[in-house]
Amino acid sequence: MxxxxxxxxxxxxxxxxxxxxxxxxxxxxxxxxxxxxxxxxxxxxxNQDAAGIDLVVGAKGSPLQLILAGVYHIDFPTGNIPMEEAQKLSRNRLVKNIIPMALGDNYLGFRIVGTNHDYPALYEAQLHSGVLWAKPFEVVLGAEVAEKAGYSVGDEFVGSHGISVGSHEHDANKFKVVGVLNRKGNVLDRLILTSVESIWYTHDEGSEVDVEDSTANHQEHQQMSLSDSVAVKGFPKTSESRDLTTLLIQYRNPMAAIQLPRLINSGTSMQAASPSFEMSRLxxxxxxxxxxxxxxxxxxxxxxxxxxxxxxxxxxxxxxxxxxxxxxxxxxxxxxxxxxxxxxxxxxxxxxxxxxxxxxxxxxxxxxxxxxxxxxxxxxxxxxxxxxxxxxxxxxxxxxxxxxxxxxxxxxxxxxxxxxx
Amino acid sequence: MLFESKNIEYKHPGQQKLIFPDISLEAGESLLVLGKSGSGKTTLLNLLAGLLNPETGEIKLLGKNLASLKGQELDLFRGKEIGIVFQKPHLLAALNVQENLQMAHFFGKKKGQNIKDLLGELGLATKAKSSVLTLSEGEAQRVSIARALANSPKLILADEPTSSLDDENTEKVINLLKTQAAKIGAALIIVTHDQRVKAHIPNFVEVKAA
Known part of the structure; x- marks a missing residue:
């Protein structure tokens, strides 16, 4: 006691x-x-998801929305921007690195992001299995996507239009899984990564099938694009005028933080938003x-x-x-x-x-x-x-x-x- | 002399001064304190236990003057050397019989008597693990006696221990107190107005309101 x-x-x-x-x-x-x-x-x-991203550029609209859509992939994108303007920006001496992104599709609610290999490199992502994409319609799954969908390297699936579940499916093209990323607890876990070209072709095929209704022609077109290789660095090469959704920019020096946003916001049809500023506002x-x-x-x-x-x-x-x-x-x-x-x-x-x-x-x-x-x-x-x-x-x-x-x-x-x- | 009290006086606020008779006891001796209700019997018991401080006079147990002990010292001395049986059993309802007795060992900081044996001697061996709420009045009073004896005190004070008991239980309780006090060599003082107790203990003093 x-x-x-x-x-x-x-x-x-x-x-x-x-x-x-x-x-x-x-x-x-x-x-x-x-x-x-x-x-x-x-x-x-x-902070972890926004690390290494100094500035996000996209169509004019709400800057907070641009950050939420471009960095965290939780809001709707503000719209599209022409690629020529984006390329012009990449030649600016204040820009150290620029990662293009094309959004607009999902699979089971997980967003399909068209980008280049710099994007996974930004988060120091490591492959759990397989390789990074090299051809159109090849995709790399985030760890959580792979787990929820039950896919591994070699599986194929059809994406749907829009960034939320329940829209119409792009059944003309099948995405092929070539790699799965390791779980790192960041935004990549919930994303499906592919090339910008894949996103473009998906939407081309969709409209072409609707308009022409010609199976033979369609097959030809697809085979042609599938044999191409895609851009793994910088911007995708194309002769047509194409659109992108957002750009992630790294500054070359601190001066850029002062000059670049003003330059983009007043000098172009695009808007620039800083993740750290917008998040502290949120x-x-x-x-x-x-x-x-x-x-x-x-x-x-x-x-x-x-x-x-x-x-x-x-x-x-x-x-x-x-x-x-x-x-x-x-x-x-x-x-x-x-x-x-x-x-x-x-x-x-x-x-x-x-x-x-x-x-x-x-x-x-x-x-x-x-x-x-x-x-x-x-x-x-x-x-x-x-x-x-x-x-x-x-x-x-x-x-x-x-x-x-x-x-x-x-x-x-x-x-x-x-x-x- | 094991226990001695001399010239004790005490005054409750707003009441007349009480003057108590002197008491002296050797080990194994018993004494009744008789008196009408309101005459100050319980006050005397509280004084002897060191629960109240007398205005004059001294109380000595084992050669120690209670008035010279302060605070914690007095509490510990009381826990070790004085066992008190109250009019009502006042057992701790949250604990079982055995734990109630263990508390005496814990607070008295003394090993004292083996609890199992003690309960056996008091006819409570089967009740060791029972909740105190399930005991009959007689049993509860015996447990409270066991608690008073647990530390083998040198002075046992009992305040009307038989007032709510029937003849049979009264006899049991008085015999228990007498034999246990004799066994551990303690002086026993019982405050009572119960005629049944007088038959067992011839030695008495009387407290009279002045």
Whole structure:
């Protein structure tokens, strides 16, 4: 028998009251845990996905939308830009590297991105199996796509038009899987990479089949394009005037950060947006919501603290005899003080542990409900250092809630208590 | 002299001063404290246990003056050397019988008597693991006696231990207290107005309201 065990006995002697208080506290702490996890992983992810990209160029529209579509592949693209203009930009001496991208198709909701080999290189992506694409209609799958679709090297599938599920299918051309990327926990996991040419031809075939309705002609055309090799660096070669969707740009020097966006925004029909600037703007907007949720969590924790205080105080009234008896058999005032504090602390410690587990479980439920969004790539069972602070906060609540009851226990007069009978 | 009290006076706020008779006991001796209700019997018991401080006079156990012990020292001394049986059993409801007795060992910081043997001697061997809420009144009172004896104290104080018991249980409880006190060489003081107890212990002092 010791004080720990005695406190524990008293807590388990009132399972309902103890359970309710623990649960209420856990609920508040769970909200804080979820917020912490989301905030931490979102920011890390957002920064990781935007690493190495100084500027995104696309059709005029909302700059935030351009970033979300071009870098994170979560929003709709703003529109198309002519390739000549893009090529003109690539000759600018402020541009170190430029990666062209053509968007517009999906497979099972995973976006098909037409680009060159610089794009996977930007994220230092490694192949899990196979090789990178070299011919039209050859694709490389992100790890998550391969897992969800169950495809490996050699499989074929048909893409559908648009960037969300349910549009019409480009059944004329089959994409052939030539490689699968290793999982790195970044945006590439959810993408299907191919050449810009593949995207162009897909849409050519579609319209040609519709217009000409000639199988023979169509076959010829396809075979011709399939035998070509595609551009793995720079822009695809073409004699026709073609469109791209977005360009990812790396600056050559810091001067570019000042000059290039202005040059593009005022001098061309395109717009330029900086990922870091737009994301900090987005977090600022989201910040209001996060602050509100945090406030709510603090209120819940406050209420649970009050609940613990009331529970301890009420139980103390019933237990004044017990405390007097303990004094009579040799317990000191300090031991009784400790006993009450221990109860409050054990209660909140349980709440903290339950809250953290609850928070992680909430997150894993949220993630399992969102199979494709950015949320899907969050890790629910990653534990952060800040979660230790949650435990500390909880224990502070426990100590605060027990101060008055513990002091009352300290002051209990044994003789008075025992003779009241 | 194992236990001695001299010239004790105590005054409850707003009431008349109480003057108590002197007591001196050797090991194994028993004494009844008799008096009408309201005469200050329980106050005397609280004073002897060191739960209250007398205004004048001194109480000595094992040669130590209780008034000279402060705070934690007094609590520990009480836990080790004084066993108290209250009018009501006041067992800790959250614990079972055995754990209730273990608390005495823990707070008294003393090994004392083997709990199993003690419960056996008091006819409670089968109740060791029972919740104290399932005990009958007589059983509960015996457990509270076991708790008072657990640390082999040198002084056993009992406050109306038989007031809510029937004749049979009264006899049991008094015999238990007497034999146990004799066995561990403790002085026994029973505060009571119960006539049935007088038959067992001839030695007595009377407390009278002044």
């Amino acid at each position: 010791n004080l720990f065990k005695l406190s524990w006995k008293y807590l388990t002697f009132r399972p309902l009251s103890t359970g309710l208080n623990v649960f209420l506290l856990a609920l508040g702490l769970a909200i804080i845990t979820v917020l912490l996890l989301i905030q931490d992983q979102f920011e890390k992810k957002m 977090f600022e907007l989201l910040g209001v919501g996060i602050t509100l949720l945090q406030g709510l969590a603090v209120v819940i924790i406050g209420i649970s603290g009050l609940g613990i205080f009331i529970a301890l105080f009420n139980s103390l009234k019933e237990r004044k005899y017990d405390l007097a008896i303990l004094r009579a058999i040799g317990a000191s005032r300090a031991q009784l003080l400790l006993l009450i504090f221990l109860e409050g602390i054990m209660l909140t410690f349980m709440g903290a542990i339950l809250g953290i587990l609850l928070g992680h479980s909430f997150l894993s439920v949220i993630i399992s409900q969102n199979e494709q969004g950015v949320v899907a790539s969050l890790q629910p069972w990653v534990f952060l250092k800040q979660e230790l602070w949650i435990v500390v906060y909880a224990l502070v609540v426990g100590v605060l809630a027990s101060v008055i009851p513990a002091f009352a226990a300290y002051q209990t007069s044994i003789a008075k208590q025992l003779t009241k009978a």
